[in-house]
Structure formats: structure tokens, C-alpha cells
Amino acid sequence: MSDIPTHYQGLVLTSIGPEMRIEQRPMLKADSGSVVVRILESSVLSYQNDIYNGKRQYPLTTPIVGGCSAVGRIAATGPDATILMPGQLVWVDCVVRGRDDSEAIYLWGIHEGYNSGSQKLSREIWHDGTFSEFAKVPLENCFPLNEARLYTELGYSARELIYLSHLLVPFGGLRTIDLKPGETIVVCPSTGGFSGAGVQVALALGARVIAMGRNETELARLRAFVTKGTPWVNIETVKVTGDQAADTASLKALGTIDAVLDLSPPAAAQATHLPSAIAALRRGGRISVLGSVGQPIVGWSFLSKDLQLKGKLMYERDDAMLFIKMLEAGLFARGTDLVETKSFPLEDWKAAFDMAAEYTGVGRIVTLTP
């Protein structure tokens, strides 16, 4: 392709610590099993600083071009691509799985996983991430997006589609507990980036949502945000008081509860919201845990009420394909009613990482735009 430059810029973490630098590198080449993608928007996590400065102690081999999931356009395909073609709009998924071992799983640009297979793939094959003008991506990690439908008819652009990185995570959890239309789910907490997206996804699936949180202002913003673009949804909020039994009683007062979704950060691992929500579940209720749990949740009532607990790292490839169909079907709020993105150029990465730590909650995401 004649519009592919000979070199590209990437944002490199040279060693675990507070500094990164922009490097010029020779252009990538697509070979069998891979494509080269021109990155349009790359998502920044609320805890991106904590991963790269070592506070989170995620295993990561440096130097590495940072960055995880992204929206981009195919620049070049390897010889075995069958439907992906240059110019196509794609979702670039950061969940890398061993082609011969599903346990070799890691999150590209975030960590290299915890087994020898994932470490081999991360260090030797799929290493550099998407804080970059171009990235070399496993073929199966590129999901075609229907540009005519998403851009022209539904009013999204790459700045909104990057929010897939938030929406897909709770969707992966909800798929493991088979949340059904009409059921009631407690989302706790609900005022974070991933958990706020969890509220949006559960509502789009037709569930009634009880959103728990300790910040009443943010709970009110959450309610206003999710009802702005889709006023028919069914949402209630419950403030977490820290009195576990009282919070359970507040939840039970809202009727039968079928399921719980947890997306607690490590700082909330000892918080009362999850035990309160589990205690409010009906017999046979289901719990999806994607966050940090620092206390036992399997006790007598867990057994006597036949509860089900499912852990989940991200989502499966089939989940991502189904979710993109849901988005293209128009089940979510349109355009910026879905998400209000703050974007930064690569060289302003420090400001972007700091902004991402603050600009959290439903409908908010920070990106780097290479």
C-alpha cells in the first residue's frame, strides 16, 4: 500500500517506572496469521499509571510499546487473511490466546500472563501494543466493524467505538451467568469505568439494574446518563453505607434479586458492597466476579441458597462477536450519549494517564490518538 510510511512512532515503556518515550521504528510487516493496523484510538485504563510505574506489580517485560485494545484500520494483511482487507475499520482486541493452548492467555500491553506459554507469546511474538501509529496484530484479534451502520446510521465514530474496551468486560462476565431479560441484577460498585459500563450492558440486555455505590453524586450522574439516551431502561440506585446488614435490607426492599456483578478494584477488595449484595440474592442466584475480592464469600448461606459464583478474565472471542452485533443492532444509546471521550496525542501521554485516573465512571473514557 503506497500510503504506508517507511517508519512509525510508538510510545515505549523502556523499564517499569514513571517514564515513557516516543520512538521512531521501521514499518511493521504483515506475515501469516497477522495484520498490520493503523491505530485510530487506543484506550487508556484508569490504572494505566499504576501498571507501568509498578504499583500494580503486573508481570511485563520491557522495553514494550504500551497500549491495549484499540480501534483502527487495516493497513496490510498477511497471506492467510480471508475477510480482513486494507482500509477496513476494525476492533483490535487485547486478549491474546495461545492458538494451541487456551490457558496461554494474557492482556497485550498490560501484562504477559502467568504461564510459560503466555510469557513466550508475549515476549517473542505479540509484544508491542497500540500506543502507536501502527501495530502488528494477530489475525483473530481483529474484529470487522460495520462502518456504514455504526458511523452513518448510529452516529458513532472511532472515539465512541473505543468504548467497546469498557463494555465488553462486563458483557463477558454477564455471559458467564446468563443474565436474562427481565431479571434484576445488582452491579457493585457501579461508579467505576468498567462497572458503569456494566450498568449500560445489563440494561441493554433487558435487565432491571440496582446500581450500588458510596458516592451519591456519582450515582445520580449514572442514573441521568443511562436514561438520557435510553429513557425506557429500569434502574434504581442504592447508596452503600458500610453497614452490611442495612445495605442488604435496602436491596431486599427492592424485590427479588437474581444476579450480582462485581467489578471492584483492589482498593475495594474488603468493601461491604459485595457481601451485602450476595446476602440479598434469591435462592439459585448467580454472581459474576471480575474484580478483586479480599474476603470469603462462600459460607452457609452460599450453600443453602444454591448460589453460583463465576470468575471471568475479560471475555471469549464469541462474546466479542456477539456484542458487536448488539451494538450494530442499535441496542445502545447513540453517538456521544453512549460515551464522552477525552483524547490526547501520543506525546501528551502523561496528561492522558493522569486524566484517566480522574475521568472515571459511566460513559467516560480516555484515549491516545496516534
Ligand SMILES: NC(=O)c1ccc[n+]([C@@H]2O[C@H](COP(=O)([O-])OP(=O)(O)OC[C@H]3O[C@@H](n4cnc5c(N)ncnc54)[C@H](OP(=O)(O)O)[C@@H]3O)[C@@H](O)[C@H]2O)c1
Ligand atoms: N476480570 C477482568 O477481566 C477485568 C477487566 C478489567 C478490569 N478489571 C478490574 O476492574 C477494576 C475496576 O476498574 P474501573 O476502571 O471500573 O475502576 P475505576 O473507574 O477506578 O472505579 C473504581 C470503582 O471502585 C470504587 N471504589 C474504589 N475504592 C473503593 C473502596 N475502598 N470501597 C468501595 N468502593 C471503592 C469506586 O467508587 P467511588 O466512586 O465511590 O470512588 C468506583 O466505583 C479494576 O481495578 C480491575 O482490576 C477486571
